[in-house]
Each structure stands twice: as C-alpha cells, then as structure tokens.
Amino acid sequence: xQSTESLFENLRKDFPILKRTVRDNKRLVxxxxxxxxxxxxxxxxxxxxxxxxxxxxxxxxxYALAEESTEAYEATRDKIADFINIKxxxxxxxxxxxxxxxxxxxxxxxxxxxxxxxxIVTTEYEHHSNIVPWQxxxxxxxxxxxxxxxxxxxxxxxxxxxxxxxxxxxxxVTFSLMSNVLGTITDAKKIIEKCKAAGVLTLIDGAQxxxxxxxxxxxxxxxxxxxxxxKMLGPTGIGVLWAKxxxxxxxxxxxxxxxxxxxxxxxxATWNDLPYKFEAGTPNIADxxxxxxxxxxxxxxxxxxVREHEIELTKYAMEKLSAVKGLRIYGTKDISKRGGVISFxxxxxxxxxxxxxxxxxxxxxxxxxxxxQVLMERLNVAATSRASFYIYNTKQDIDILVNALNIVAKVFxx
Amino acid sequence: xxxxxxxxxxxxxxxxRNPINYGQIENHDVTFHDSNPLCGDSIDIDIKIDxxxxxxxxxHGKGCAICMACSSVLTEITKGKSIDEARTIEKHDVxxxxxxxxxxxxxxxxxxxxxxxxxxxxYTYIGKxxxxxxxxxxxxxxxENLY
Numbered sequence: 001x002q003s004t005e006s007l008f009e010n011l012r013k014d015f016p017i018l019k020r021t022v023r024d025n026k027r028l029v030x031x032x033x034x035x036x037x038x039x040x041x042x043x044x045x046x047x048x049x050x051x052x053x054x055x056x057x058x059x060x061x062x063y064a065l066a067e068e069s070t071e072a073y074e075a076t077r078d079k080i081a082d083f084i085n086i087k088x089x090x091x092x093x094x095x096x097x098x099x100x101x102x103x104x105x106x107x108x109x110x111x112x113x114x115x116x117x118x119x120i121v122t123t124e125y126e127h128h129s130n131i132v133p134w135q136x137x138x139x140x141x142x143x144x145x146x147x148x149x150x151x152x153x154x155x156x157x158x159x160x161x162x163x164x165x166x167x168x169x170x171x172x173v174t175f176s177l178m179s180n181v182l183g184t185i186t187d188a189k190k191i192i193e194k195c196k197a198a199g200v201l202t203l204i205d206g207a208q209x210x211x212x213x214x215x216x217x218x219x220x221x222x223x224x225x226x227x228x229x230x231k232m233l234g235p236t237g238i239g240v241l242w243a244k245x246x247x248x249x250x251x252x253x254x255x256x257x258x259x260x261x262x263x264x265x266x267x268x269a270t271w272n273d274l275p276y277k278f279e280a281g282t283p284n285i286a287d288x289x290x291x292x293x294x295x296x297x298x299x300x301x302x303x304x305x306v307r308e309h310e311i312e313l314t315k316y317a318m319e320k321l322s323a324v325k326g327l328r329i330y331g332t333k334d335i336s337k338r339g340g341v342i343s344f345x346x347x348x349x350x351x352x353x354x355x356x357x358x359x360x361x362x363x364x365x366x367x368x369x370x371x372x373q374v375l376m377e378r379l380n381v382a383a384t385s386r387a388s389f390y391i392y393n394t395k396q397d398i399d400i401l402v403n404a405l406n407i408v409a410k411v412f413x414x
Numbered sequence: 415x416x417x418x419x420x421x422x423x424x425x426x427x428x429x430x431r432n433p434i435n436y437g438q439i440e441n442h443d444v445t446f447h448d449s450n451p452l453c454g455d456s457i458d459i460d461i462k463i464d465x466x467x468x469x470x471x472x473x474h475g476k477g478c479a480i481c482m483a484c485s486s487v488l489t490e491i492t493k494g495k496s497i498d499e500a501r502t503i504e505k506h507d508v509x510x511x512x513x514x515x516x517x518x519x520x521x522x523x524x525x526x527x528x529x530x531x532x533x534x535x536x537y538t539y540i541g542k543x544x545x546x547x548x549x550x551x552x553x554x555x556x557x558e559n560l561y
Binding site for chain 2: 023348349350351352353356357359360367368369373376382383407410411412413
C-alpha cells in the first residue's frame with residue numbers, strides 16, 4: 001500500500017496535459033476544476049478504444065459490435081449506481097450534463113405538476129442552470145420562484161425555507177450540494193427533512209459535490225439528483241439525472257424520437273420503459289464509456305482520500321492566501337463546511353486583470369460571475385477570481401499562485 | 415516582470431485608478447448602457463450635443479483596468495468632435511492610444527465595450543432625429559456591420 005501522499009503525487013503522470021507547459025515554458029497550474037477537470041489517460045484510452053474497436057449503435061442490432069457497445073454503455077450505468085448508491089439502475093438517465101438534467105425536470109416534471117400560484121424554491125448561491133429553467137417554468141405556468149437567502153458567512157438561511165414551506169404552496173425545493181463559487185457544502189439533510197415533513201419534493205444539483213466527496217443518494221433521500229461527467233475526470237457532454245422511479249413515472253417525455261418508444265403508430269405512440277423513455281435518439285455512447293473509466297479511476301483512489309486531499313490543499317491555500325495583504329476570501333472559513341473552491345478579490349483590482357496577470361505565470365484561474373449573478377448581487381461584487389482544486393493539484397501549485405499574486409500587487413502598486 | 419503583466423503599463427493602471435471623464439451628465443441629450451455578459455463589465459455613456467457637436471461626454475460603470483482605461487481614452491478622443499467625426503472612430507483609434515493593438519481575443523471585448531456603447535448612443539441620437547424611413551434603415555445596416 002502506498003501512502004496517500006505519494007498516491008496523489010504519482011497520479012499526476014496519468015494526466016498528459018499536465019506535462020505541457022504554457023506561456024514561455026511555465027509549469028501548467030490548472031486551478032479551474034470547478035469549471036471542468038483534466039482527463040487521465042485511462043479515460044482518453046477508453047474513448048479511443050471504443051471508436052477503434054467497438055463502435056456501433058446500441059440497443060438494436062444483433063451483431064457482435066452492437067452487443068459490445070451496448071454492454072459497455074450499460075456498464076457505466078451500473079458503475080454510477082454503485083458510485084453514489086442507487087438501488088435501481090432504471091432510475092439513472094444519461095443526459096448531456098447537469099444543465100440538461102435540470103431542464104429535463106423543469107419540463108417533464110414541471111409541465112404536468114406545476115400550476116398557477118405554485119411555488120418553486122431555489123437558493124441565492126445557485127448556478128444559473130438551477131435558476132433559469134425554473135424562471136422559464138414559472139413564467140409559463142403563472143407560478144412563483146422564491147429564494148433561500150444566504151448569510152454573510154456564505155451559508156443558507158434555513159429560516160427562509162420554513163417561511164416558504166409555511167405557505168403550503170411549495171412544490172419543489174432545488175439546491176446545489178456545493179456552491180460553485182463559495183464551495184459551501186449545503187446542509188442537505190436538514191433541508192430534505194423539512195421538505196419531507198411538508199410533502200415537498202427536492203432536487204439536488206450535485207455537479208460540484210459528486211466529484212469531490214462521497215455522495216450517497218439513498219442516505220440523502222432527495223427526489224431528483226443531477227451531476228456532470230466532465231467535472232470528475234470524464235468527457236464533456238455526458239451527465240446523469242437520477243430520480244425516484246415513482247416520480248419518473250409521473251413525468252412526460254422530454255424528447256421524442258428513437259429508443260424512447262415502445263410502439264409508434266400514425267397518430268400516437270407509447271413509451272419505452274425507464275430509463276429509455278428519457279433517452280431519445282442515439283446517445284453519447286463513447287463519452288458514457290469514458291465516464292465509466294473516470295468513475296473506475298476515482299473508485300480506485302477512493303472518494304474519502306479525494307476529500308482528504310482537497311481539505312489539505314484548501315487549508316493550505318486559505319492560510320497562504322489570507323496572508324496576502326488586501327486579498328478578501330468569500331464564504332465560510334470553516335474548512336469542514338467547504339469544498340476546494342476559493343473565490344476572492346484582490347484589493348480594487350478587477351478579477352479579469354488578476355486572471356490575466358497570473359495566466360502569464362502559467363496559472364489557470366477563473367474570473368467573472370461564474371454563472372452565478374444572483375450570488376454576485378448578494379455579495380455586492382461584479383465578479384470574483386476563483387481557484388478550485390482537484391486530485392492532481394499540489395501545494396506547489398498554490399505557492400505559484402501566491403507568487404503570481406505578488407506580481408499583481410506590484411503592477412497595481414498595492 | 416514577464417508575460418501578461420506587460421500590457422498593464424503605467425498608463426493603463428493610472429487610468430483604471432483615476433479614470434478621465436468618469437461620471438454622469440444630468441441634462442444629457444442621449445445616454446446608452448450596455449454590458450458584457452461574459453465578464454459582467456457594464457458601461458453607461460452620457461453625451462451632451464450642441465449643434466451636432468459633442469460638447470461633453472462622461473462614462474460610468476464597472477469594469478476591469480482595460481475597460482476603464484479604454485473608456486477614458488475613448489471619451490477623451492470623442493469630446494469636441496462632430497457627430498459625423500465621432501461616427502468614424504474605430505477600434506484601432508482606441509487600442510493604439512494604449513498600445514493594446516495585440517490584445518488577446520478574450521480581452522478585446524473589455525477594451526471595446528465603451529466604443530460599442532458610444533456608437534449605440536450616437537445612433538440612438540441620430541435615429542431620434544431622423545424622419546426618413548430610408549435613412550433609418552441605412553443607419554440600422556451601418557450599426558449591424560459595426561462588429
């Protein structure tokens with residue numbers, strides 16, 4: 001057994017992109033993992049192998065290739081079931097990503113269930129993908145969108161939820177398990193408890209949480225759960241919507257087409273079984289298989305180790321960054337309540353200027369509103385800089401970031 | 415200093431700290447607002463016009479150092495020009511003033527947001543004072559071909 005420290009040092013060699021240099025031979029310091037992660041050889045090879053050796057459409061043809069490709073595609077569904085503890089594989093629907101998953105719920109569940117005067121509750125720290133689909137739905141239905149506010153420490157004010165639930169009109173409460181800007185880990189247990197007591201359904205946006213910590217759907221007890229493959233070493237264009245079978249059965253199809261039908265006649269059609277009812281058309285077979293390889297990779301490391309590694313990095317980064325004069329970190333200081341995402345502003349320097357200067361040192365950080373303008377308004381800032389970590393990041397990466405911030409200070413005479 | 419820090423020379427940092435023509439004009443003849451959805455930069459420009467001449471121009475809003483510096487330079491160039499002269503201001507006129515001719519594609523929108531707002535303001539003003547539908551169409555085409 002190798003030590004966890006050497007485990008994380010050794011895995012860097014699996015990521016070919018980390019070998020390249022940027023901006024005049026500088027080490028690539030990739031700190032935009034909340035946006036998307038890099039891919040290990042194991043994932044890249046799985047996709048190449050599929051196209052080189054097994055490529056065929058799934059679920060229909062009887063020849064050897066089709067059988068292999070169907071088997072590999074469906075194997076990822078089983079891997080996901082094991083990975084986040086889902087008892088019934090029929091409840092796992094492949095989508096393009098978290099955004100499509102939430103839109104699917106807003107359309108296929110929202111259409112038959114939401115009526116005039118109903119309320120959908122979201123939170124102030126949601127990504128636009130967990131706000132805009134609901135805005136579209138409530139506008140169409142004459143329903144209402146309400147918010148759970150956030151306190152100055154970057155945590156949700158659950159009293160707001162109580163107030164909304166007390167109206168008796170709430171049909172769905174939707175929230176992210178981890179904020180993509182502040183890294184705050186939501187107290188999902190408490191929210192779901194309250195919603196269950198009120199007979200209200202819950203949707204969890206797991207895009208930021210699933211890649212970084214052990215998630216157990218059965219334990220959480222929510223009704224819908226969404227996440228993306230590309231934020232957890234997998235390819236882009238593939239994600240998952242999970243929902244309880246009893247809920248999925250009350251939903252209308254999202255897209256019509258091949259694979260989602262049982263029988264089609266001239267003027268009517270009947271739907272295929274779950275999950276295929278919601279997987280119309282030829283799916284993203286290669287990337288589903290690549291996603292399976294990503295899950296294998298994470299399972300091998302162990303999600304508890306992933307979380308521990310990130311706690312270590314976040315702690316180190318918070319210490320180092322807090323020591324930079326004029327640098328303000330947003331969100332909670334309590335490491336146990338946050339993931340490896342640090343949003344900050346540096347004196348009066350605009351985040352775009354910060355990002356540009358540190359890019360010159362080979363560092364990829366994100367700057368802007370991070371698709372969370374409601375949160376930016378709440379924080380009363382136009383934008384922030386954001387550094388977010390993953391398994392291949394090291395303390396050296398953080399040291400390089402801190403050094404680059406010193407250059408920013410010099411340029412802007414801070 | 416290396417790499418990308420080079421574009422942040424003295425003038426840009428100074429303009430971003432102390433922008434020129436920053437503020438609002440209460441009795442403006444035309445005002446326009448636009449923002450950059452990618453980064454959240456947001457600029458308003460107020461213009462005072464007397465006998466087809468831009469006698470005063472001010473901008474306000476939020477933006478990065480590049481955006482603020484370019485807005486300062488643009489308003490300086492524009493002040494005192496006739497409307498027709500101001501219409502011919504091009505991106506090169508702003509960028510060259512600050513040595514930003516080789517700015518990367520991702521930052522060019524920061525640099526040119528204020529120029530876009532200025533042109534939109536001018537066309538709004540001209541459009542308001544046009545009676546001929548054909549002229550309005552011509553103006554629309556010109557505006558669409560700006561970027």
